[in-house]
Amino acid sequence: MTKPFVVIHTHTSLDGKIKTVKSPRFKTTSQQYQDIALTPDAQFYDIDGYLNGRTTSEDNNEMQALDLDESVEVPEGDFVAQGNADMYYVSIDRRGVLGWTTNTIHYGNRPAHIIEVLSEKATNGYKAFLREIEISYIVAGSEELDNVLILNKLQSLFGMNRIMIGGGGVLNWSFLQAGLVDEVSIVMGPFADGDPENPSLFSASEPFSTPEAITFDLIDAKPIEDSAVWLRYRPLTN
Ligand SMILES: NC(=O)c1ccc[n+]([C@@H]2O[C@H](COP(=O)([O-])OP(=O)(O)OC[C@H]3O[C@@H](n4cnc5c(N)ncnc54)[C@H](OP(=O)(O)O)[C@@H]3O)[C@@H](O)[C@H]2O)c1
Structure with a gap:
């Protein structure tokens, strides 16, 4: 089996930060970022779905407090609630803690079916909850x-x-x-706020990763609307 094509696509400030900056141009470049990723007729990468970390899912979606029944039995293995969605939102949540309220994300006007990615540490109670609201895992x-x-x-499953x-x-x-990334795509907006608490485009964090120098080749650099640029790089790791 060949590996899927993988692109990291991000909206950043001039200083490579990824949280909202209160600039009048943030909204425009955010829209350009969404267009390249998702908007039919404008999108560039033809993606089948996108992955987000647990923090990002929590920051951008309404969640409910969970009251799980841990005595419940669930079948072994994976659960495919929807195998032919137009778009997938893949939630990286090894411990199984996110209290989703729906099985669909509407970001970028492109409904996306949620798939939770769990480790074996996630409980049967959490898996039963996902089955109940028809979230795949x-x-x-x-x-x-x-x-x-x-x-x-x-x-293979989706x-x-x-x-x-x-x-x-x-x-x-x-x-x-x-070494799993084929391309890094950055929509860099013409703003910064110097906030040291604003997370960066790349952040090493144990046990997932460590700091290490990685080098890139430029694929393309394009000025886009409102003084933003769209940068595309190929990592020299694979
Ligand atoms: N500008 C943009 O384009 C953009 C895009 C996305 C997000 N954001 C912003 O970025 C901020 C969050 O970024 P972040 O870097 O702090 O967090 P993040 O990458 O969204 O989430 C980190 C968490 O996800 C889980 N995780 C990540 N990598 C994993 C791996 N390889 N294996 C297992 N679990 C993994 C871990 O959760 P557990 O420890 O719970 O297992 C980890 O603590 C948010 O404010 C969000 O709004 C901006």
Whole structure:
């Protein structure tokens, strides 16, 4: 089986930060970022779905407090609630803690069916909750997640051949350091706020990854609307 094509696609400030900056141009470049990823007729990468880290899912979606029944039995293995979605939102949540309220994300006007990526540490109670609200899940690792297995299962169970890593920085760096990324795409907006608490495009974090120098070749650099640029790089790790 060949590996799916993987692109990290991110909207950053001039200083490579990924959280919202209160600039009048943030909204315009955010829209350009969404267009390149998702908007029909404008999108560039033809992705089947995008991956987000647990922090990003929590920051951007309404969640409910969970009251799980841990005495419940669930079948072994993975659960495919929807195998032919137009778009997938893949939630990296090894411990199984996110209290989703729906099985669909509407980001970028492109409904996306949620797939939770769990380790074997996630409980039966959590899996039963996902089954109940018809969120798909895959189990990809005993304690820590196996990024290669994640890509293999997304491809074999959901037909995902072109995958975007949507961030944040911790997730981005873990896939990049594992040599699984074919391209890095950055929509860089003309703003910065110097906030040292604002996370970066790439962030090494144990046990997922470590700091290490990685080098890139430029594929393309394009000025886009409102003084933003779209940068495309190929990592020299694979
Ligand atoms: N500008 C943009 O384009 C953009 C895009 C996405 C996100 N963001 C922003 O970025 C911020 C969050 O970024 P972040 O870097 O702090 O966090 P993140 O990457 O979204 O999430 C980090 C968490 O995800 C899980 N995780 C990540 N990589 C993993 C791996 N390889 N294996 C297993 N679990 C993994 C871990 O959760 P557990 O420890 O719970 O297992 C980890 O603590 C948010 O504010 C979000 O809004 C911006």
